[in-house]
Amino acid sequence: MNGDEPKPGDLIEIFRNIYEHWAVYVGEGYVVHLLGPDGSLSSSSTINLPIGKNNVLKQKLLEVVSTDKWTINNLHDQEKQPRPPEVIVKEAHKLVGTTRSYNIVNFNCEHFATELRYGNAESEQLPEEAAGPLGRTELLHPY
Structure with a gap:
């Protein structure tokens, strides 16, 4: 944490083992986010399913973190x-409970968060050149 309190609409970057997870702060300690590639909140060191529905x-921010x-x-401000x-915040709340297509190269949690902001x-995080055969990724260091 950088010491600042997030404000509604801020992008939250969470540092997992080999990737960053992104969320949008919506106030009162909550974030809206697209689950990671394996459908979990884990800090997994591997990414096995780069494409799917999530x-x-x-x-709660602290639950996700x-x-x-x-x-x-807010990387593009x-x-x-x-x-x-x-x-x-309104758009984020509309999406809660929905299922979105997930593709680690073309639409991941960072795409989701930046689209909202x-x-x-x-x-x-991951340039298209990093995509391997059949859209699988060869991840050594995704940034």
Whole structure:
């Protein structure tokens, strides 16, 4: 944690063993996020299922973080105008309980979070060149 308190609409970056998980802070200690590739909240050191359908959940930030380190990281604010916090939070709440397609290269949890904050999905974690055969990934260091 960087010492600051998150504000509604902030992007939360959670440092897992070999990847970063992303969520959107929606206030009162809660985040909305797209579950990771294995459908769990674990800090797993392997990513086995890079493509599939995953749930959008609203959970307590500290429950999602568990023992991992995290920070507020509104990574594109310097070059992009974030949407108003009330719009981000409203859109995030609309997605809670839905199932979204998950693809580690084309639509992962970072894409989900940046789409809510900025209106378009982007991820810096895994370049498309890292995709292996059949969309599987060869991950040594995803960033």
